[in-house]
Amino acid sequence: MIEVNAPVTMSDVARVAGVSTATVSRVVNGHYGVSARTIAQVRSAIEQLGYESSLVATSLRRSRTNVLGLVAHSFQSYTAEVLKGVMKALSRSGFDLIIYANSDLYGSYSEGWEQRHLARLSGTLTDGCIVVTPWGEMRSRAPVVAIDPVRGSTAPSVMADNLAGATTAVEHLLGLGHRRIGFIAGRDSLASAWSREEGYRAALADAGIPVDPTLIGRGDFNPESAVPLARALLQRADRPSAIFAASDGMALKVLEVARELGLAVPTDLSVVGFDNIPESALTEPGLTTVDQSMFQLGYEAARMLKSLVTGEWDEPSQVVLPTSLVIRDSTAAPTGAARQ
Amino acid sequence: MIEVNAPVTMSDVARVAGVSTATVSRVVNGHYGVSARTIAQVRSAIEQLGYESSLVATSLRRSRTNVLGLVAHSFQSYTAEVLKGVMKALSRSGFDLIIYANSDLYGSYSEGWEQRHLARLSGTLTDGCIVVTPWGEMRSRAPVVAIDPVRGSTAPSVMADNLAGATTAVEHLLGLGHRRIGFIAGRDSLASAWSREEGYRAALADAGIPVDPTLIGRGDFNPESAVPLARALLQRADRPSAIFAASDGMALKVLEVARELGLAVPTDLSVVGFDNIPESALTEPGLTTVDQSMFQLGYEAARMLKSLVTGEWDEPSQVVLPTSLVIRDSTAAPTGAARQ
DNA sequence: ACTGCAATCGTTATCGGTTACGTTTCCAGG
């Protein structure tokens, strides 16, 4: 009779098979030095007891576990999309994935917890990690690939071509005739936030329009952070005719604020976001945004991590992925009223 | 100087602090029996070395880890939504979450791997698991909560009110005037598939319409499985004027097949799905479907698991959540041509 | 000064595996 409630360990198998745990281990791992007859005995005992090796015990002793980790600072649409890409890349690769999420993700709580989790995992459980977090550079014994890294990081990373994407977005607004374009920036520490702001500035400069610092709001990619900034921009007498937000999450909040203030989009105000999260297609009006294929970000990050772990290393360590502008219904030419 | 590349263990801390590892452990876990002076020394050593306890080693020795697990058979929209709910429920609960995903999730490969992963995790790493998989009942030493369990399972589970949801969906079609309504069933082993079919039958029975077995296609919730079934149904001379699919994934494939066959939706064919995954709002036309709040499913499952793990146990073990019909543009009254 | 009990801290077994090393078995070669 099989005991279902008691965990069956290797020594249980060893006892039943009449061998030592070392031999069981050799059979399980297919190592050399076990006679065919013994192998059969051990396998039969494993079958009979329903033995499964403990991931924990194995990883404590071994260096390679064939498990990769993903540590994310939050779990919204962005991360979910990234995750799908990661899973796709790991499909049939022999690597399993462990996603570690802590319970405080909804608040900003402690900045250091990703680092803590990374340390707790990478010492033993995982062969390497993908991190997607706005806080600091991660240090770890095992390889780490960052998605959307912090500014100035030289570690392996994958990111979108934020500069080009932002430039295109602003050029789109300029092409529609907008001249006063507000900007809501992302978290300053991230390379992406920086590049998106650079793109904004570059596009304006190219059009010969001086940057008005008062039209720039300092958000942090957290959607809520955009609310007061949008309110401030839109309640001004000389409000901008368009707002470019550095993320869709923030852009969607701009739409909300606009509605709250009685401004029609795109008639009274044009809004452009960045990311193209699934929700952006669902709003009314649909959000014009820069698609950065978070799926692709995850896919490439996982591919890179795999090659780092296996020691192949055949490509550059900082990958930049193209973006594309997705034009929906939140942008239009400015009306006379909003035009200055 | 801090060594970043060498993993710093408890004995490193002990050496620096001039105490034993047992004392370090006591300090880390806030146990009784350490003098204030020693605590300070140990803390300082921890700080200096950047020590983080290894999750693996800890969980091997301890019974409680304050980590819950999630094992899913695939990682599509459905699971992603569930996950968001789980994370919300775990927010600030003191429980962290580990999601284990294997690399073969894209194929159907081996039916047993969830059980294997569950065994590998629940022996040690996690205090309990949420499983969302269409295969079999899971046995584990630690508590397990199933989302959308297999039929006849008496284990703790969370599921939508599939019977009522399906009934409402079919009644909606009947109300529009449809009389020949096809059905594409889900994986037979799942309680949800069974109930949705029951709802289909019940609604027809209530309307006094005999069930035509040839109008029922046997899918398995995998979107691809719906393709040949939809083709078969729609190429018949007496094709149904409406199709109710047991999942959105399958319903979206029905839409594709209809387009391929030159049938206009909803003019020539009405389609209703079940789940309300995000994609269903994006298709053209938008899919009428039964919302089962996968977010809520995840949320409730996590809540239940928490109380099972902490031994509270204050609620029934099989939770059923309400559903609601979401009417979009894929359903309309049948036209004369399609009406029989 | 001596005993007794807490408080404090180290020693060691243990969790479930892996693996270096040692031992035994077996067979071929001298």
Added chain:
DNA sequence: CCTGGAAACGTAACCGATAACGATTGCAGT
């Protein structure tokens, strides 16, 4: 018959932590 060496297998150390237990220390009570 003896020896050598490879194959097969067991023993025990070890991974990084926890906790039962024992040993030491400090201090109050007599």
